[in-house]
Amino acid sequence: MSGVEKARTAARAIIAEFPVRAAPVPVERIVKARGIVLQYAPLADELSGMAYIRDGVRIIGVNALHHPNRQRFTIAHELAHHELHPEQLLGEVHLDKAFRVMMRDDVAAQGVDSLEIQANAFAAELLMPRAFLNEVVDPVGLDLDDEERLEALARKFRVSTSALRYRLGVRG
Numbered sequence: 001m002s003g004v005e006k007a008r009t010a011a012r013a014i015i016a017e018f019p020v021r022a023a024p025v026p027v028e029r030i031v032k033a034r035g036i037v038l039q040y041a042p043l044a045d046e047l048s049g050m051a052y053i054r055d056g057v058r059i060i061g062v063n064a065l066h067h068p069n070r071q072r073f074t075i076a077h078e079l080a081h082h083e084l085h086p087e088q089l090l091g092e093v094h095l096d097k098a099f100r101v102m103m104r105d106d107v108a109a110q111g112v113d114s115l116e117i118q119a120n121a122f123a124a125e126l127l128m129p130r131a132f133l134n135e136v137v138d139p140v141g142l143d144l145d146d147e148e149r150l151e152a153l154a155r156k157f158r159v160s161t162s163a164l165r166y167r168l169g170v171r172g
Contacts, residue, residue, distance in 0.1 A: 007118040010083055011076075011125035023132050024158035027075050030126075031060060036082055038075065040064040049074035051081040053089045058082050069160045073123055080122035085115055124167040128157050133167070142168060 001009070018030055031038050036058040043049075043063040048070060050061040060078040062071050081089060136153060144150070144165060154161045 003114055003118045004121045007080060007084055007122040008125040008130075011080075011122045012129065014083075014126060015129050020129070023128070023156050024072075025076075025127050025129070027072050027079070027127065031075060031079055034058075034079070034082075036060055036079065038062065040071075049078050051078035051089055053086065058086075058089075067160070069154070069158055069163070072127060072158055073160065073163050076123035076126045077119045079126070080119035081115070084118055084122065088115065120166070124163065127159050128164065128167040132157075137168070144168065 014030060015025065018026075018033070020026065020030075028038060037060070039059060039061050041061060041063070042065050043061070045063075045065065048063050048066060052059055052061075060075060060082070062074050062078075064071075066074070136156065142149065142153075147161075150161050150164055154164045157164065159167075
């Protein structure tokens with residue numbers, strides 16, 4: 001099983017464990033139920049969020065200035081790092097020098113780092129579970145140029161249309 005499929009499987013397990021029956025997935029409640037501290041703070045625009053472990057406390061930081069839909073994807077993305085890559089999150093966070101923290105930033109968006117690819121796949125599956133999408137999307141597919149339909153679906157899942165497009169492109 002590939003790292004991406006493991007990430008999707010982990011997200012589906014959380015959906016089943018919680019259990020979530022319909023969109024939108026309550027990602028904040030899931031994070032809190034898993035004992036992770038969720039903190040919102042104004043950050044530089046290019047930084048969506050961060051995940052780290054300090055003194056044994058698991059923490060997700062989210063840019064309070066970003067759109068709520070982007071915040072939801074960031075939270076799910078950072079939850080992925082806690083679930084899939086906890087060894088990468090250990091250590092103190094010092095903003096004035098090098099620190100170990102997984103950030104949702106340009107590297108994550110570019111999709112070139114395997115850990116970021118996994119976190120994006122996890123987040124997409126968590127927020128837009130395949131089973132939920134199959135209930136609302138015609139099995140033949142969805143016209144990705146139908147902006148009105150995409151926006152309606154994005155509102156239902158409380159995600160951005162770009163996140164929805166990404167998810168529909170990798171529905172497998």
